[in-house]
Amino acid sequence: MENLVTRYRNVTILVAILFAQVLGLAIQVRRSSENQSSRLIRVWVVGAITPLEKCIVWSQGGISGIWHNYVYLRGVRQENRDLRDEIERLRLEQVRLTQDAQQAQRLQSLLGFREQFISQTMPAQVIGTSGSEQSRLIYIDKGARDGIGRIADDDADIDRDKDRGDKEKEKGRDKGKDMAVITSAGGVVGKVLYVNRSSSEVLLINDQSSGVGVILEKSRLQGVLKGTASGKVVLDKIMNDEKIELGEKVLTSGGDRIFPKGLLVGTVSEVSSGPESFLKITVKPAADLDRLEEVLVITKKVEQAPSVADEGPIRAVDILTDRLPSVPDKPPADSKPAAPGGTATTSPAAAAGVKAQLSGTHDAKPAGTPATTPKAPSKPAVVPTGMTTKPAASTIKTTNSTTKPAGTPAKAPPKTDSTRENNPQ
Amino acid sequence: MPITYTSNEQIEVYRFSIPVTIGVPIAALFFQAFLPRHFPFFTYFDLPLLVVIFFAIARRSQVTGLLTGAVIGLAQDALTSQPIGLYSLTKTIVGYGASSLGVKLDVENAGARFLVTLFFYLLHEVVYFTVARGMLKMNMHYTWQHELSSAVLNAVVAVALFAVLDRFKQRT
Numbered sequence: 001m002e003n004l005v006t007r008y009r010n011v012t013i014l015v016a017i018l019f020a021q022v023l024g025l026a027i028q029v030r031r032s033s034e035n036q037s038s039r040l041i042r043v044w045v046v047g048a049i050t051p052l053e054k055c056i057v058w059s060q061g062g063i064s065g066i067w068h069n070y071v072y073l074r075g076v077r078q079e080n081r082d083l084r085d086e087i088e089r090l091r092l093e094q095v096r097l098t099q100d101a102q103q104a105q106r107l108q109s110l111l112g113f114r115e116q117f118i119s120q121t122m123p124a125q126v127i128g129t130s131g132s133e134q135s136r137l138i139y140i141d142k143g144a145r146d147g148i149g150r151i152a153d154d155d156a157d158i159d160r161d162k163d164r165g166d167k168e169k170e171k172g173r174d175k176g177k178d179m180a181v182i183t184s185a186g187g188v189v190g191k192v193l194y195v196n197r198s199s200s201e202v203l204l205i206n207d208q209s210s211g212v213g214v215i216l217e218k219s220r221l222q223g224v225l226k227g228t229a230s231g232k233v234v235l236d237k238i239m240n241d242e243k244i245e246l247g248e249k250v251l252t253s254g255g256d257r258i259f260p261k262g263l264l265v266g267t268v269s270e271v272s273s274g275p276e277s278f279l280k281i282t283v284k285p286a287a288d289l290d291r292l293e294e295v296l297v298i299t300k301k302v303e304q305a306p307s308v309a310d311e312g313p314i315r316a317v318d319i320l321t322d323r324l325p326s327v328p329d330k331p332p333a334d335s336k337p338a339a340p341g342g343t344a345t346t347s348p349a350a351a352a353g354v355k356a357q358l359s360g361t362h363d364a365k366p367a368g369t370p371a372t373t374p375k376a377p378s379k380p381a382v383v384p385t386g387m388t389t390k391p392a393a394s395t396i397k398t399t400n401s402t403t404k405p406a407g408t409p410a411k412a413p414p415k416t417d418s419t420r421e422n423n424p425q
Numbered sequence: 426m427p428i429t430y431t432s433n434e435q436i437e438v439y440r441f442s443i444p445v446t447i448g449v450p451i452a453a454l455f456f457q458a459f460l461p462r463h464f465p466f467f468t469y470f471d472l473p474l475l476v477v478i479f480f481a482i483a484r485r486s487q488v489t490g491l492l493t494g495a496v497i498g499l500a501q502d503a504l505t506s507q508p509i510g511l512y513s514l515t516k517t518i519v520g521y522g523a524s525s526l527g528v529k530l531d532v533e534n535a536g537a538r539f540l541v542t543l544f545f546y547l548l549h550e551v552v553y554f555t556v557a558r559g560m561l562k563m564n565m566h567y568t569w570q571h572e573l574s575s576a577v578l579n580a581v582v583a584v585a586l587f588a589v590l591d592r593f594k595q596r597t
Contacts, residue, residue, distance in 0.1 A: 010487040014521050017495055021514040022560070028508040029561055045454075045503035052455050131457035132512075133468045134557070134565070135505035139458070193506055203506055208564055229566035290465040 043196060046139070050199040053127040054141050061125070118260055120300035122147060123184075126292045127199065136207035136231060137193060138292060140181075140200050148179065148297055149195040180259045180298040187286030188212065188265045189295050191258050200297070204289050205265070206233045213255035214265055219244060222253050225265060225283060233266065235281035242279065244271050250283050260301055439483040439594040449590065450476050450497045458504055469575045471546070473497045475583045477516050478545050479590050481523035482532055490527075494520025508561060515552040519545050535584045542583035546576040 005012055124140035142148050179192040181202050190204040203210050206227035214225045214235065221244070224236045235250065248268045254261030266285040274280030441449075453472040460467040477497050481490030498516030502509045523545055526532065532541050550572050557563040 010491075010521075013488050014491050014517070017491060017517055018514060021495070021510045021517065025508055025510040025514070025556070025560060028510070041499060041509055042503040045500045048451060049455055049458055049504065053459050056459065126462055128458040129461045129468075130505040131454075131461055131468065131501070132505050132507075134563070135507050137506050138462070201506070207506065209506065229564045231566075292462075 039194075042194070046196050046199060046201070050127060050139055050141075050196070053139065054199070057125055057127045057141065118298050118300075119302040120298075121182075121296040122299050124148075124181075124200070124295055124297055126295060133231070134229070136204040136227065136289070137190075138202050138204060140202055140295060140297070141198070142297065143196045143198045143200050145197050147299060148192065148200050149177075178258050180263075181295050182263060182298065183287045183292070183295055185286070186264050188252060188259060188263050189287050189289065189292060192297065202295070205285060206231050206289055211256070212259060212265060213253040214250050215253040216244065216268070217249035217251055219248065222255070223281075225250065233283045233285055235268070235283055236278065238279045238281060240273060240277045240279055244268055244279065244281055246271065260298070437596065438485045439596060441480070441483075441593055441595060445593045446480075449480075449593070450493075450500070454497070454500055454504065457501070469578055470582060471549070471579060472582075472586075473501050473512075474516060474519065474546065474549055475542065475579060475586055476590075477520050478523045478542055478583065479587050481520045482527035482541070483594060485524055485527040487521055487524045487528070490520040490524025491517045492520070494518070507557075507563075511553065511556060511561070514556060515549050518552055519549050522548065535588075538584050538587050539580045542580040543576050546579045547572065550576075 122142055124142040124146075126138050127141045128139040130137045177192060177194065181189040181191060183189055188205060190202045190207070190210060193201045193203040195201075204227070205212055205225060208227045208229050210227050212225040213222070215222045216235075219242065221238055221242055223238045225233060226236050227233055238244070246268055250265045250268060252259040252261055252263040252265060264286045266283040268281055269284040270280075270282035272280045450473065453476045457467075457470070457472045477490075477494045480493045484490060484493075494516035495513050498511075498513030499509065501512040501516075505512075523541070526541065530537070532538060554565055554567055558565055
């Protein structure tokens with residue numbers, strides 16, 4: 001027997017190692033997602049590879065920053081002028097949207113809605129990938145040390161983890177799990193799978209193990225968005241008899257408790273009959289998942305009912321005033337003509353409101369902007385149907401103090417009587 | 426004829442310095458993880474596999490070959506979201522096979538390296554898909570055209586890569 005083992009030593013070692021690997025795989029499959037036993041290997045390998053990636057990405061960023069910020073500044077003056085014009089136009093538009101939002105908040109409050117708002121995001125740079133076609137995940141340069149995983153009362157725990165042993169490191173990897181990751185344009189990218197000390201792993205929405213609760217913008221049908229083995233994104237669990245239009249926008253439904261409601265996921269690119277009386281709907285992701293460079297990690301969400309404290313209760317007389325026809329105010333003598341794309345001049349009160357909003361958005365309570373607004377001011381104010389399903393915009397507070405609207409897909413504002421909108425009676 | 430049968434005495438066995446033994450696999454893993462960020466098509470390549478084949482053939486030791494495959498595969502597994510052991514298992518087999526071939530055949534020239542890499546890439550894919558589907562019940566996207574084109578691309582890259590890595594060989 002001993003001679004046999006000695007004679008076939010190499011084969012014996014091969015069989016022993018293969019057996020150990022198969023056993024290890026079987027244990028992991030049995031334990032499903034709780035693969036605590038393999039975390040340490042991942043921590044070590046990621047710890048060895050990501051510093052190199054971060055170093056190169058940092059160098060690239062530095063060089064391109066020098067080029068773009070110091071050398072290549074042609075056309076900046078013109079661009080600045082254009083942006084100023086754009087700001088003016090957006091200010092006017094914001095006044096009108098603010099009024100719509102306040103009205104929607106009042107209605108939501110009456111109906112007892114509770115919504116999730118994005119209250120804090122963290123910008124991160126993509127530094128690497130899994131390098132495998134079968135596993136679609138990316139690595140970002142922010143980890144527990146940068147604040148990912150610090151959810152509410154976990155702050156102190158993460159700091160303590162730094163000084164603890166490897167087992168604690170493994171636990172730390174779970175803390176930021178399931179944080180949503182989006183692009184700066186609002187397209188959904190995926191969710192945080194594991195958090196390391198200085199990097200995090202993000203599972204993309206086109207990985208076959210991912211799932212996102214979504215809703216179609218027009219038809220309001222809800223389903224589950226999944227990745228396929230080939231890297232496509234398909235919408236599942238929609239019955240064959242439903243009518244889906246190509247190009248229809250797909251938004252997050254908020255049902256998965258990971259992605260806030262109303263974030264743009266993509267557009268329907270193909271519809272065909274699938275198995276078991278379900279449609280096979282292919283979705284083109286809004287984010288270019290193959291060429292991601294920078295992403296935003298939603299580090300904090302706030303769930304609350306829309307606040308209407310400043311507005312006070314709606315009086316019947318206010319509603320009646322809105323409904324009754326009235327003569328618009330005369331514009332002030334020194335008022336300017338309407339800006340392109342804008343609607344009309346802004347009253348001093350409204351302008352003051354805009355200034356206050358622009359300066360105080362970071363600390364202000366999140367203001368949801370409903371996608372559904374009354375089509376005309378003369379219509380009744382209460383629109384109960386649709387409010388439950390239409391996406392609500394959210395206020396993003398990034399760590400570098402930039403506020404961006406997120407979640408609400410670009411949608412042309414409804415045409416309204418501009419005089420009434422901008423000069424409230 | 427590029428591949429020639431040789432006796433054990435005729436075959437030269439090479440070794441590598443410790444920095445090369447550690448650095449080359451780490452570099453392969455790094456490029457495999459980093460380059461697809463800029464060039465998505467790079468996922469067609471499997472640099473860690475090419476490194477396993479190269480070391481296994483050059484060292485001509487079956488135990489060293491399979492251990493090299495196991496370790497590099499393990500590291501590659503760690504970068505994915507899949508269970509640890511999938512790449513490790515396949516690369517162990519490839520490492521063992523490549524070193525066994527290296528013992529018997531002279532695969533030093535470009536033609537031989539092309540064919541050997543082509544064969545072992547396909548073997549790698551077959552084992553990978555078998556384990557992934559059969560044992561882990563993973564849903565795999567599998568087309569012969571894709572696999573063949575990937576195999577040819579990897580074989581072409583292997584010829585160039587092996588020529589570079591030849592510079593680090595040390596005679597025993």
